[in-house]
Amino acid sequence: MTSFLDFEKPIAAxxxxxxxxxETADEGSLDIESEIAKLQTKSANLLRDTYSRLTPWQKTQVARHPDRPHFKDFVAGLFEDFMPLGGDRNFGDDQAIIGGFATIGNQKVVVIGHEKGSDTESRLKHNFGMGKPEGYRKAIRLMDLADRFSLPVVTLVDTSGAFPGVSAEERGQAEAIARSTEKCLSLGVPMVAVIVGxxxxxxxxxxxxAERVLMLxxxxxxxxxPEGCASILWRTGDKADVAADAMKITAQNLKKLGVIDRIIKEPVGGAHRDPDLCIANLGKAIAEELKALSDVQRQELRKMRRDKFLAMGAL
Structure with a gap:
């Protein structure tokens, strides 16, 4: 059964x-079936109306929904012959960032992404999708392999942020993030990044x-x-909704600002209500982007990324 969010209480009722x-209806009762049909129509209309006017804070809640598909779900539904590669060849293997060789359609790729986990045990194992330095260094290693073998890179992003613990800082968290960002920008192969949560x-x-950044x-x-922003500005997390609205964090706002390139439609009521349809929509979009980039030369790809990011915020 779907877990309902706070703003979905009328739908839940x-x-x-x-x-x-x-549960209480007499079998074959036409009156009860008619009433159920009316309520189902009313619920579907309310769901559609609610999700057509979500606030940024409500979208944040949807993006964090525990039943939303995660990296492993997308890999299982979209990619064939996935061969995970572990370790950064320096410290260890970070389970928050997973990646390896795979095939989507007829295209061989390197796919990398954050995995949050789906229950308490797996969330602890994957550190709630918060990558450590060894995770980003693993991503760099995988991108190096992609560049060496001329394979496109697909990344699926779903994290509240990199792990902020002391141990991560001691192992060079900021440097690892900077190096990973630098590696993305310097790749000579196509790169498609998708913000999935x-x-x-x-x-x-x-x-x-990446030169192409997509968002669900x-x-x-x-x-x-939003909570972090509110705690800095107002010294309380209670104004997270105000912060979310001010920061323009939604796909719709970011598309207007030129931060992302494409919005991928979700099923009515969010990806968690029909994961298979969401995964199919994502797969179609990724395939289209990879096809469009297939003939772009190495230097042009780097120029596309440079121009894209330098243009952000320009007056």
Missing amino acids: LESRIIELR EGGSGGAVALAA EHAVYSVIS
Whole structure:
């Protein structure tokens, strides 16, 4: 059963009423079936209306929904022959950032992304998708392999930010993020980055400095979380909704600002309500972008990235 968010309470009430009617209805009762049909129509209309006017803070909640598809779901649904590669050849293997060789359609690629986990055990294993230095150094190693073998790079970004712990800082977190960002910008092969959930701070940019940056319809992408911004400006996280609105973190705002290039439509009610449809939509978009970039020369790809990022914020 779908987990409902705070702003979905009216929808949850209707769905609960439908379940109650089904459980108590006499088999074959036309009156009950008619009432259920009316409630289902009302619920579907309310869901559609609610998701057509989400606020930035509500989109943030949707992007964080625990049932939203994660990296492993996208890999299972889109990529064939996935061969994960582990370790940074320096310290260890970070489970928050996963990557390896794979095939999408007939195109061989290197795919890299954040994995948040889907239950308590897996979330702890993957550190809630918060990469450590060894994770970003692993990403650099994989991008080097992609460049060497002329394979496009696809990244799936979903993190609240890089891991902020003391141990990560001691192992050079900032340097690893900077090196990963630099590697993205210097690649001589096509790179398509997709913000599939949260795109938080440098931890996201380190895998998203691509010539083509896509976002799912209800994903968010920002320099800091709304709660973090609110705690700095107002010394309380209670104004996270105000911060989210001011920061322009939604796909729709970022498309207007030129930060991203394309918005991928989600199923009505968010990706978590129909993961298979969302994954299919994403796969189609990635295939189109890779095809469009297939004949672009190495120097032109680097120029595209340079021009793209230098143009951001220009008057």
